[in-house]
Amino acid sequence: DAKTTQPTSMDCAEGRAANLPCNHSTISGNEYVYWYRQIHSQGPQYIIHGLKNNETNEMASLIITEDRKSSTLILPHATLRDTAVYYCIVRGYTGTASKLTFGTGTRLQVTL
Amino acid sequence: DTGVSQNPRHKITKRGQNVTFRCDPISEHNRLYWYRQTLGQGPEFLTYFQNEAQLEKSRLLSDRFSAERPKGSFSTLEIQRTEQGDSAMYLCASSSPGLAGAGVTKETQYFGPGTRLLVL
Numbered sequence: 440d441a442k443t444t445q446p447t448s449m450d451c452a453e454g455r456a457a458n459l460p461c462n463h464s465t466i467s468g469n470e471y472v473y474w475y476r477q478i479h480s481q482g483p484q485y486i487i488h489g490l491k492n493n494e495t496n497e498m499a500s501l502i503i504t505e506d507r508k509s510s511t512l513i514l515p516h517a518t519l520r521d522t523a524v525y526y527c528i529v530r531g532y533t534g535t536a537s538k539l540t541f542g543t544g545t546r547l548q549v550t551l
Numbered sequence: 552d553t554g555v556s557q558n559p560r561h562k563i564t565k566r567g568q569n570v571t572f573r574c575d576p577i578s579e580h581n582r583l584y585w586y587r588q589t590l591g592q593g594p595e596f597l598t599y600f601q602n603e604a605q606l607e608k609s610r611l612l613s614d615r616f617s618a619e620r621p622k623g624s625f626s627t628l629e630i631q632r633t634e635q636g637d638s639a640m641y642l643c644a645s646s647s648p649g650l651a652g653a654g655v656t657k658e659t660q661y662f663g664p665g666t667r668l669l670v671l
Contacts (some may be wrong), residue, residue, distance in 0.1 A: 473659075480667075481665070482642050482644075482662035482663050482664050483594065483642070484662070485660070524593075537582075537646075537648075537658055538584065538596040538599060538607070539586075539594070539660060541593025541594050542593055543591070543592065544593055
């Protein structure tokens with residue numbers, strides 16, 4: 440699976456959009472970009488995933504560049520409850536196993 | 552709530568004791584994963600089941616660790632002769648495969664709340 444690079448930490452004011460970047464320059468054609476977040480002492484929570492088109496759901500939007508070497512997770516109106524560690528994961532299909540390889544993620548702090 | 556559940560949520564044990572954790576996946580999910588997370592790190596893959604078959608094990612899964620999923624539903628993870636280095640959060644996730652065409656998976660893993668183990 441391709442390696443990802445994320446900033447260690449970011450701050451965002453409540454009510455503003457939080458834009459979390461992720462670099463995955465070695466991504467290959469059949470690898471998806473997944474985003475999970477982990478609020479303190481809880482299990483990771485799935486947010487969104489995409490292959491090459493931009494995706495949006497009730498939680499967030501995922502913007503993937505045309506060359507697929509980077510992506511941005513957008514939380515449109517961040518709240519204090521969005522304070523968490525956000526993980527960007529690139530995962531391919533290996534036939535049977537499809538484990539997730541987590542990095543250290545981006546710690547997002549939403550402030551008043 | 553029909554999410555992934557794990558029991559116990561917390562476990563404190565003395566070095567050398569055996570411990571067992573249980574994971575109940577989302578009912579229609581045939582894949583089940585175990586991960587381990589130490590402080591300040593992201594979760595690390597341990598092992599994976601498809602139905603009752605254990606299909607992959609990480610090198611992190613030493614011979615003191617054993618996982619089972621006897622009927623393809625719930626799973627147990629046992630650690631024998633615990634060591635202080637086993638202190639961590641043990642996470643379970645489940646999924647069902649979803650093909651997006653051309654063999655590319657859209658599988659999404661859903662995690663439980665984890666079992667936090669402290670070995671004294």
